[in-house]
Amino acid sequence: MRLTDLRDKKVRSLDGETLGRVHEVHCDGGKVIAIMCGAGSFIERWTARKQGCRIPWECVRKVEREQVVVTPDPPQRKSRSSASRTRQGTRRPSAPRSKR
Amino acid sequence: MNPLELTLGIMTAVGGFVDISELVFAAKAGSLFGYALIWVFALSTIGIMVFGEMSGRVAAVAHQPVFNLMRHRLGLKLGLVTLFASVLSTLITTAAELGGVGLILHYLTGAPYLLMAVVGVLVLGASMWVLPFQWIERTYGLLGLMMIIFAVALVAIHPPWREVAGGFVPQVPKGLSTTELLIFGYFMVAIISAVMFPYEAYFYSSGGIEEQWGPKDLPNNRMTTTVGFALGSLLAVSILASSAQLFGPMNVGPEVAGSSALEAAIPFGRTGLLIALGGMLIAIAGAAVETCMANAYSVAQFFGWEWGRHKKPWEAPRFTLAWIIFFLLSLAIVLTDVNVMSLVEYAVLFSIVVLPLTYLPLMLLANDKKYMGQFANKWLAKSLGWFFFAVITAAAIAAIPLYLLTSGGQA
Amino acid sequence: MTPSDPLKLVAELLDLPIMDKDGRYCGIVDDVELSGSAGKETRIKALLVGPGAYDARLPRWAFWLISKVAGRRVARIPIDQVDQIHTVVHLKCRAEDVKLHQVEDRVRAWIPKRGAL
Numbered sequence: 356m357r358l359t360d361l362r363d364k365k366v367r368s369l370d371g372e373t374l375g376r377v378h379e380v381h382c383d384g385g386k387v388i389a390i391m392c393g394a395g396s397f398i399e400r401w402t403a404r405k406q407g408c409r410i411p412w413e414c415v416r417k418v419e420r421e422q423v424v425v426t427p428d429p430p431q432r433k434s435r436s437s438a439s440r441t442r443q444g445t446r447r448p449s450a451p452r453s454k455r
Numbered sequence: 456m457n458p459l460e461l462t463l464g465i466m467t468a469v470g471g472f473v474d475i476s477e478l479v480f481a482a483k484a485g486s487l488f489g490y491a492l493i494w495v496f497a498l499s500t501i502g503i504m505v506f507g508e509m510s511g512r513v514a515a516v517a518h519q520p521v522f523n524l525m526r527h528r529l530g531l532k533l534g535l536v537t538l539f540a541s542v543l544s545t546l547i548t549t550a551a552e553l554g555g556v557g558l559i560l561h562y563l564t565g566a567p568y569l570l571m572a573v574v575g576v577l578v579l580g581a582s583m584w585v586l587p588f589q590w591i592e593r594t595y596g597l598l599g600l601m602m603i604i605f606a607v608a609l610v611a612i613h614p615p616w617r618e619v620a621g622g623f624v625p626q627v628p629k630g631l632s633t634t635e636l637l638i639f640g641y642f643m644v645a646i647i648s649a650v651m652f653p654y655e656a657y658f659y660s661s662g663g664i665e666e667q668w669g670p671k672d673l674p675n676n677r678m679t680t681t682v683g684f685a686l687g688s689l690l691a692v693s694i695l696a697s698s699a700q701l702f703g704p705m706n707v708g709p710e711v712a713g714s715s716a717l718e719a720a721i722p723f724g725r726t727g728l729l730i731a732l733g734g735m736l737i738a739i740a741g742a743a744v745e746t747c748m749a750n751a752y753s754v755a756q757f758f759g760w761e762w763g764r765h766k767k768p769w770e771a772p773r774f775t776l777a778w779i780i781f782f783l784l785s786l787a788i789v790l791t792d793v794n795v796m797s798l799v800e801y802a803v804l805f806s807i808v809v810l811p812l813t814y815l816p817l818m819l820l821a822n823d824k825k826y827m828g829q830f831a832n833k834w835l836a837k838s839l840g841w842f843f844f845a846v847i848t849a850a851a852i853a854a855i856p857l858y859l860l861t862s863g864g865q866a
Numbered sequence: 867m868t869p870s871d872p873l874k875l876v877a878e879l880l881d882l883p884i885m886d887k888d889g890r891y892c893g894i895v896d897d898v899e900l901s902g903s904a905g906k907e908t909r910i911k912a913l914l915v916g917p918g919a920y921d922a923r924l925p926r927w928a929f930w931l932i933s934k935v936a937g938r939r940v941a942r943i944p945i946d947q948v949d950q951i952h953t954v955v956h957l958k959c960r961a962e963d964v965k966l967h968q969v970e971d972r973v974r975a976w977i978p979k980r981g982a983l
Contacts, residue, residue, distance in 0.1 A: 517953045518953065518954075519883070519953045519954065523883050523953075524953070526881050526894065527880075527881045527882055530880075530881060530923075531881065531896070531920065531923045531924065532923065532924060534881070535924075535928070584981055584982060585981055585982055585983055586983060587982075587983055590983070755891075756883070757894075758893075758894060759883045759884060759891050759892065759893040759894035759915075760891060760970065761890055761891050761892075761970060762891065767979075767982045768977055768978075768982050769974055769977040769978070769979045772970055772973040772974040772976070772977045773969070773970055773973050775977055776973055776976070776977070826953055
């Protein structure tokens, strides 16, 4: 697997909901621990400020050609920054959300 | 701060500030609009001071030149688009400078212009091969101080100093027709582009790495970009003011690159003419070398090749091949016998469109405390940086419509 | 930071220049190879360098054009050869040990080794 197999891929939950696109992969101790998905990755890379949804790696079910499939209720899923916390809060995945 | 190093740095910046686009647009601006565009030169000079200081600071603290960091920030796709656009605009600029070298050698020797362009490329290429970086920069920069003849010539023709000083106040002349207003706008955009060419940032930051700057060189960097660029800009303003005094009242439009030299010939005769042509030759030749190296820096840094003239040519072989190829491509453009003034127009036009893509990553990087630590932009650099970014973005949007509406300032 | 520190692969590793232990530039991090699979333990295995690594990052026509000019080679730098990561990725080894610098060496054969001060 390569980083580019993950980056910019659509993230969908098992029940088909789109959560955004992968714009970051977090590692610690050389191990992949989480992916970040959400909107606005272009500006975020420029400003090196990350916002969006953090999905622990254990919740990634499948890495397909066009998308990454995650469990619908990943544990510890939370926003990274305070700005995105006010925007997204601790919404449940079944709640309606605006598309990217 | 080593006083000798600082003095040499400032003098190099002065002698190396003016290139063919500033020469051409300063002379034309003066003959068409008198002293009314001086403030645009002043404003653009402050802009290049801000971004020049930032690019030197990033080089000294992050030890990485602008294009390396641009690729990291923009990513591969947008980075390739920026690389292609900046290489193209800088290539046209190199061709314009080489054309200028050929023209001035033609004026001095009477030999055919295209042959002199070839001779120019061979001599410049040889200087880049033989001389290490610091010698290249200092040789062209210090010999370019002959351009001071233009400032002396301005004093000698006793211009109305009050009106010259008034030119530093932002203004739009009253009573212009719509067409004249559009041409005024076009000249504003062209001057901003000519003073703030993207290659300046690439060359200056890469030069900082070549000279192994560190945080201790930051005061030097600040003085060079402020004092050096300010004094260099005064040379361009001298050309504009002399043109306003000498050409404007006679309705003479300086349509050839060498017309500016007459500004020194009128007060000082043949001696003034020769010094002016000599200064112009060195300044334009230095700019040709800078633009060619800037392109080679950009490509080498984008792809992670060995680069720099602090190494011998065979120690950075792909970088060496790159600048040789860029020189040859520029020469090929000149050998199509395209008018040098047209090349200057295209260089300025292409460059202004690329400017926002060049300076935005630099701004963001210089703001980033993770890379810059305590040397990240403070409130003054941030405010000025964003202000000038807005200015160049507005200029980039207006450039092509103004060029088309005014037929490149000719309408 | 080192590869075992907390690291963001896109913002802090991808597209960084690479320098070998002799301080020579030898490429850009064009991609990162990961071992493992979805949801299971996945580790950074190697850095990928070279135009061949652009295939997943560019439109097909752009990759075709670049590969015609620059080829499709990819060099692999095992992650244990990475020393430090900051504004540059510093390697523990020389470029030749990980098959970088091959093109540089080929071009060097064309450059005369004389005349420069």
